[in-house]
Amino acid sequence: MPAKESESHRLATVVSELLYAVAGWMLVGLGVLGIVVQIGYAIEGLADPVLTPAVVLISSALVLFGVFVNPRFRRRLDRRHSLTRLGRVRSVDERVLHASEGWTERCVSCGSRLNQGLVRRYREEICLAGIPVVTTSVEHNHYCVDCATTEFPGLTRSDAAAIESPDESKETARPATERH
Known part of the structure; x- marks a missing residue:
């Protein structure tokens, strides 16, 4: 491919x-x-x-x-949440940023230029029965491989290896946390 x-x-x-x-x-x-x-x-x-x-x-x-x-x-x-969620909901998801995507961003922790690493997306949405009706704001933070593995305990070195040598499959965003 x-x-x-x-x-x-x-x-x-x-x-x-x-x-x-x-x-x-x-x-x-x-x-x-x-x-x-x-x-x-x-x-x-x-x-x-x-x-x-x-x-x-x-x-x-x-x-x-x-x-x-x-x-x-x-x-x-x-992107649905639990059925009991009503009103403003803040959520965070993350995905691996591969070098083949062609992005050149700065790491928010160390400030170095990166073309691979981790992208965290912060959303604020208005939900009805857990289903987002309107997205009021979206923000992105980019992290280099070193900062992503040291700052986020959920990310392991094997995830970092996947960042450095991505396979041909497209990785999708995965939810990290949901803030209330």
Whole structure:
């Protein structure tokens, strides 16, 4: 697998994400429309005792499918917290920064330039039933390999070895902590 992603692959990814978003929003809209129509029929007294529950069930399924198809909703669902979380939630996640990504940042601890190490992302979000609705702030801290292994007890030397010799698989962000 090449180290850099080709321009056509990036374009295909963007178009694919856009089409999934359109399909997701269409499913959500169709589902909400079905539910609203059935509520209108119920208010007017025209609701069918068999048809109304079936349409509401199918419409609810369409809304759920739309949420799971839409990439933005999926990313928010991946960042969910416990169901009891309501209001402002602060969270931290971290991931390994590989040299092949092409970043050149400064370490927040020692100030040295780095192109590999650890990235910590601090988020403040407004959550409803544990699902982030709005992200109010995002901040990043970058750490070189030496500072990451000495300052964070959860990071071991084997993690540092993975930073220095990354495999071809893409590493995803992992949650570090959740502050209350």
